[in-house]
Ligand SMILES: Cc1cc2nc3c(=O)[nH]c(=O)nc-3n(C[C@H](O)[C@H](O)[C@H](O)COP(=O)(O)OP(=O)(O)OC[C@H]3O[C@@H](n4cnc5c(N)ncnc54)[C@H](O)[C@@H]3O)c2cc1C
């Protein structure tokens with residue numbers, strides 16, 4: 001029977017057992033959120049033992065070299081000695097500089113990290129409020145900015161949504177390493193982009209649009225945003241951007257118009273790339289209309305905001 005060692009304590013696990021479930025069942029308070037290998041809230045560090053490849057998929061090379069793995073993706077294959085993740089020790093401190101409410105229930109959060117962070121606009125990072133409460137959020141700002149911005153939809157009763165509202169500028173929190181596949185590729189310069197966002201799915205897509213435009217993207221960019229009854233929470237900033245860049249076409253729509261809009265989706269060309277981001281149900285809802293509009297799966301990139309309960 002494989003043994004999992006944490007400091008001086010040892011847990012017996014069955015071969016093939018899920019590491020996260022094993023740790024939780026033994027009473028270790030390991031954080032988790034998506035359970036699907038996307039969010040990096042369930043990181044643990046292997047000090048010794050065999051780590052299955054799947055448990056490190058999507059982690060940066062430096063994280064893999066340091067032994068980090070995703071407990072939710074780790075089937076125990078043999079004895080392991082691990083260390084639990086501590087955001088205050090293993091993450092990066094960041095000070096809140098601005099908290100502004102926008103639209104129906106969106107918090108625009110601005111942080112100043114203790115040192116510059118390398119990332120691609122559109123990637124995400126875990127924001128830790130303490131050693132157990134962390135959630136992934138897409139980075140809404142541009143690389144090179146001394147601050148990081150996030151657009152956080154406040155869900156009634158949500159653990160992070162509730163706690164973040166008790167904080168104020170000057171307070172410190174911790175950031176995980178940025179990661180994820182959702183970012184602009186310089187090879188896309190001459191391809192029309194169809195950016196499709198619901199709610200705070202706008203955060204990474206507007207960052208990708210800005211990045212593409214700043215890099216001299218040659219083809220049209222159509223940015224669709226479906227939001228609640230108060231409309232797009234970022235309307236003035238997006239309109240300013242579109243005024244400066246005629247190749248950016250904005251389609252700021254009400255959520256009630258989504259189903260009808262999807263029947264009208266048109267591609268600027270067969271080379272169009274679609275990037276889709278928002279709640280899982282929205283991402284799922286767009287698959288068929290994009291297929292019907294003639295877009296093959298390899299030209300669609302999506303990021304679903306999986307939540308803890310989803
Ligand atoms: C890669 C990635 C990137 C993400 N980026 C962002 C982002 O940029 N902005 C953002 O706002 N969120 C983003 N999320 C979602 C975010 O991580 C949290 O899941 C979300 O903020 C809820 O956290 P919470 O602790 O407030 O709620 P939890 O305590 O985790 O959930 C409590 C309850 O809140 C409600 N709830 C939670 N999420 C949703 C949802 N999506 N739709 C409807 N109800 C919900 C449900 O009733 C749920 O039972 C992202 C998720 C992933 C995986």
Ligand code: FES
Pocket residue numbers: 031032033034035036037038039040041042043070071072073
């Ligand atoms: S990556 Fe493991 S819980 Fe999200």
